[in-house]
Amino acid sequence: MILDKIEQLLAEVQNLSAQNAEEIEALRLKYLSKKGEITALMADFRNVPAEQKKEVGMKINELKQTATDRINALKEQFETADTECDGIDLTRTPYPVNLGSRHPLTIVKNEIIDIFSRMGFILADGPEVEDDWHVFSSLNFAADHPARDMQDTFFIMRDPADVLLRTHTSSVQTRVMEKAQPPIRIICPGRVYRNEAISARAHCFFHQVEGLYIDKNVSFADLKQALLYFARQMFGPETKIRLRPSYFPFTEPSAEMDISCGLCGGKGCGFCKNTGWVEILGCGMVDPNVLEACGIDSKEYTGYAFGMGVERITNLKYSVKDLRMFSENDVRFLHLFDAAH
Ligand code: PHE
Numbered sequence: 001m002i003l004d005k006i007e008q009l010l011a012e013v014q015n016l017s018a019q020n021a022e023e024i025e026a027l028r029l030k031y032l033s034k035k036g037e038i039t040a041l042m043a044d045f046r047n048v049p050a051e052q053k054k055e056v057g058m059k060i061n062e063l064k065q066t067a068t069d070r071i072n073a074l075k076e077q078f079e080t081a082d083t084e085c086d087g088i089d090l091t092r093t094p095y096p097v098n099l100g101s102r103h104p105l106t107i108v109k110n111e112i113i114d115i116f117s118r119m120g121f122i123l124a125d126g127p128e129v130e131d132d133w134h135v136f137s138s139l140n141f142a143a144d145h146p147a148r149d150m151q152d153t154f155f156i157m158r159d160p161a162d163v164l165l166r167t168h169t170s171s172v173q174t175r176v177m178e179k180a181q182p183p184i185r186i187i188c189p190g191r192v193y194r195n196e197a198i199s200a201r202a203h204c205f206f207h208q209v210e211g212l213y214i215d216k217n218v219s220f221a222d223l224k225q226a227l228l229y230f231a232r233q234m235f236g237p238e239t240k241i242r243l244r245p246s247y248f249p250f251t252e253p254s255a256e257m258d259i260s261c262g263l264c265g266g267k268g269c270g271f272c273k274n275t276g277w278v279e280i281l282g283c284g285m286v287d288p289n290v291l292e293a294c295g296i297d298s299k300e301y302t303g304y305a306f307g308m309g310v311e312r313i314t315n316l317k318y319s320v321k322d323l324r325m326f327s328e329n330d331v332r333f334l335h336l337f338d339a340a341h
Pocket residue numbers: 167168169170210248251282283284305306307308
């Protein structure tokens with residue numbers, strides 16, 4: 001009777017034991033391989049009368065499961081036993097685990113994003129390999145405008161169209177404005193590239209965070225208020241800001257923003273070259289030409305934009321004197337920021 005055979009095998013497999021890997025494998029072959037006893041039972045299943053099929057089927061499944069579980073348990077026992085030599089568990093994670101730390105630029109970038117997201121700005125992203133339109137033309141740089149020289153560009157291809165590494169994150173403004181209608185309130189962090197000789201004060205790539213807000217009745221006063229809030233959150237509640245007139249092709253009017261020197265509190269020191277102020281970002285009201293180039297009605301909408309260097313802000317917060325430290329991956333430098341996030 002097939003049921004008796006199943007019961008007998010079940011009793012057998014429940015008590016299987018083995019001394020080593022070979023014995024376990026032998027058990028597996030005996031019961032579970034293609035030529036194994038349980039597999040043979042399954043072949044016999046064909047001959048079981050229809051009214052018994054349900055009961056026998058369930059029993060066979062139980063047997064197969066029990067055998068598989070038992071053999072796996074033996075394997076596990078054997079494997080654990082093998083790695084436990086003299087009470088030392090070689091599978092254990094070695095302690096102390098040396099965790100990495102966040103890069104200082106990431107810490108500061110995240111802080112900038114946090115501050116602006118509290119004001120309702122949402123993240124936007126764009127490619128680093130860009131075309132002339134998004135980096136220059138849409139942003140009101142005339143084809144022969146000398147302002148293009150302000151940012152030494154790495155060109156990837158000049159013909160038939162210019163393909164280049166973006167020199168600023170303002171290109172993301174264009175990408176968003178092309179697709180969306182106001183209200184637009186975005187913050188765009190990213191890496192940018194300029195053809196500069198690498199030194200303590202300049203690098204051929206660095207990081208910016210760009211902000212853009214377009215809606216009805218957005219004014220310069222709104223810009224100033226948002227930037228004041230940012231400066232105080234970032235550098236402390238005593239921080240003062242100062243806006244100096246400046247020039248960017250894509251904003252009019254344009255300004256550069258200084259904050260009161262955190263080192264001397266505004267009295268004047270070597271760091272702020274005795275002025276009491278340090279520059280941190282560029283900003284202005286979006287030029288109507290830029291809005292129109294991106295399909296936004298400049299009679300109905302106004303907006304402001306600003307852009308800042310993450311390295312610059314990090315230098316101010318953590319007094320990093322040499323820009324090259326940021327890209328050298330020296331763990332002694334990186335571990336200085338373990339506690340900062
Ligand atoms: N894109 C400018 C730069 O790279 C910064 C900026 C952004 C200025 C937005 C004004 C408005 O220097």
